[in-house]
Amino acid sequence: MSHTLEWKTRLHLFEEDGTTKAHATLDTGTTTLTGHGAAHRNPADPDVPEIGDELAAGRALRDLGQQLLDIAQRDVEGVGARSGPGTGPVLGWSL
Template sequence: MMHTAVGWHVELEFTEDDDQHTRAVAMVRLPDGTEVRAHGRASRHRADSRQPRVGEEVAGARALNELAMRLLTKAHEEIDSASGRTSHPIHV
C-alpha cells in the first residue's frame, strides 16, 4: 500500500494597534489552490503590561480555531455535494 505525503502550510500574520488590540489573520492554501482565511482578535486591558507575544498567542489561537471550523464546514459541504445527503459534523 502506497501512502502519499501531503503538506499544508498555515500562515499567521499579526497587527497590533496603539489601543491594546492585536489582530491575527490565518490562511491555509490547500493542494487544489483554494485558500481559506480566518481572523482572530485579542484585547489587552490598559492596566496590563504590554506583552505583544501574549496578544499574538490569543489572537492566533482564535484565528486558528476559526480556520479549523471553516475547514470542517468546507469538508462537510463537499461531502454533501458528492453524496447528495446531509452530513453531520462533529464539533471540536
C-alpha cells in the first residue's frame, strides 16, 4: 500500500532586544501542531541575528519533532503494539 501526502510547515521568527523567538507550524491537513523555540543573546556577545535565528528555529523544530514522536507513540500503543525500551521494533516501526 503506497500513498503520498503533503504536510506544510511554516517557520516564523521574531527578534527583539537580544531575544529571538520561533514558531514552527505543521499542518497535516487533519492536524495542526506548533513548536516553540527561543534564543537569548548575552549582552556581552556580538549582535549576530543569524545565530539567534538558527538557535530559535532549531529549538522550535526540535519541539515540533518531539510532539510528532509523542503522538506516534500514543498511536502505536493505541493499536496494541509494544513500545518502550527493550521491546524491540513496534509493528515494524522503531521509535
